[in-house]
Amino acid sequence: MFSLLKKRLLGPIAGLHDRLLETQQSIIGQLLQLEQRIDDKLLHLEHLVSECSRHDLEMDQRLAALVARTGATGRSPGERYRDGLHAVGVLNYENYTVSGERRFLVRLLQRFPTCVVVDVGANTGQYSELVRELGPQAIIHAFEPHPAADPYGHNIHRRAGQVWPHIGKLAGEQQRARIGQLL
Numbered sequence: 001m002f003s004l005l006k007k008r009l010l011g012p013i014a015g016l017h018d019r020l021l022e023t024q025q026s027i028i029g030q031l032l033q034l035e036q037r038i039d040d041k042l043l044h045l046e047h048l049v050s051e052c053s054r055h056d057l058e059m060d061q062r063l064a065a066l067v068a069r070t071g072a073t074g075r076s077p078g079e080r081y082r083d084g085l086h087a088v089g090v091l092n093y094e095n096y097t098v099s100g101e102r103r104f105l106v107r108l109l110q111r112f113p114t115c116v117v118v119d120v121g122a123n124t125g126q127y128s129e130l131v132r133e134l135g136p137q138a139i140i141h142a143f144e145p146h147p148a149a150d151p152y153g154h155n156i157h158r159r160a161g162q163v164w165p166h167i168g169k170l171a172g173e174q175q176r177a178r179i180g181q182l183l
Contacts, residue, residue, distance in 0.1 A: 096130055109135030119143065119163075124155040128163045141166060 075083070096102040108115065114137045119128045122142035131140055140163040144150055147168040 102130070102134070105131060105134050109138060113137045114139065116141065122165065123149050125150070125163065125165070132163065140164070
């Protein structure tokens, strides 16, 4: 009788003990998975910090080069001022790439492929030619007030194609006009 009583009392406790062991194993498994995810996130964070440090180092090197260039000994304040302007893109007129004009036109003409471009002081159409090369759908009006540069606009038209040259418009005249009146 004692064994029957023991089975009746200890049976539910033994089942409860088994369920507690299963729950404990499940929690331990979840904790191990969570620990692995935390380790993965920490590795990713270390990688990001390393990348930021690398970029900071590159920027520090660029800044040091700029300071060295603008603060070079033996350079006058005017030369250092010009170097500083050059470093930020001002006075870079050697060609369209150095000046940043090519990059500007590429971005502009990608966004507005059929825009109207006005080339003022067109000379023989070099700028109009660049615009036509980068944006074949753009509408270009080239103004050259001095007729000797390209008397009939043939060079501008030949170089860039589909460009409306306006040669000698308003040249030597003391008047104002709206763009629409000239086109």
